[in-house]
Amino acid sequence: MPSNPFIVGKPVPPERFVGRTALIETAFDQISHRSNLSVWGGPGIGKSSFLELLTWPEIWRIHQTDPSQAVIVLLNCLxxxxxxxxxxxxxxxxxxxxxxxxxxxxxxxxxxxxxxGKSTAKDFLEVLGKLGAHNKFLVLLADDYRSGRV
Known part of the structure; x- marks a missing residue:
């Protein structure tokens, strides 16, 4: 049995990411439908690596999805x-x-x-509307979200 490539606190580079094929397919299905997806689990199972993978243009090409209209943002809430x-x-x-x-x-x-310094969800929605007006959409990848809770 191969060892777990995922290390707590250090995402693996996208080119070394392995497995999670069904989850990747689900993510791109959600992206194509402009929907959402929540991923959770214990430490060291690859959540941060998975989010990092979704920022990689090559994975978008592999899944025949054009990243040029996406604004891809990876935020670690920590x-x-x-x-x-x-x-x-x-x-x-x-x-x-x-x-x-x-x-x-x-x-x-x-x-x-x-x-x-007082940004709100309303400000965020305003920006989303402006992105849409420019034929763009947001892919927000929030890591360690439970650490804060908005």
Whole structure:
């Protein structure tokens, strides 16, 4: 029996990811339907590695899905100190902004929303609407979400 390639606290690189074929198929089915998916389990089973894999353009090509319209954001909730709702939404919006180099107008809108440090779910929904208006959609990969609870 092969050893577990997943190590607690250190995601494996996408090119070394193994298994989880059904979960990967489910994820791309959910992405194609603009739906959602929650993955949970104990430490060391590959949750963080799985989320990292979904950021890899090659896996999108393997699953015949064009990543060019997706804004793919990987957020580890442990990076938000102290964890709060406004901290969560502000971090999500800031990460979205980093993926929008080709859209300075939308980046400026996000700057305006996060400037006060009191970002809300309403701000997030506003940005989602603007992404949609630009024929983009968000793939938000939130790791260690239970650590904070928005």
């Amino acid at each position: 990076s938000i100190h102290p964890f709060s709702g406004s901290g969560f939404w502000g971090k999500v919006l800031s990460l979205i902004k980093t993926k929008l180099d080709s859209n300075p107008e939308l980046q400026a809108d996000i700057d305006r929303l996060v400037q006060e």
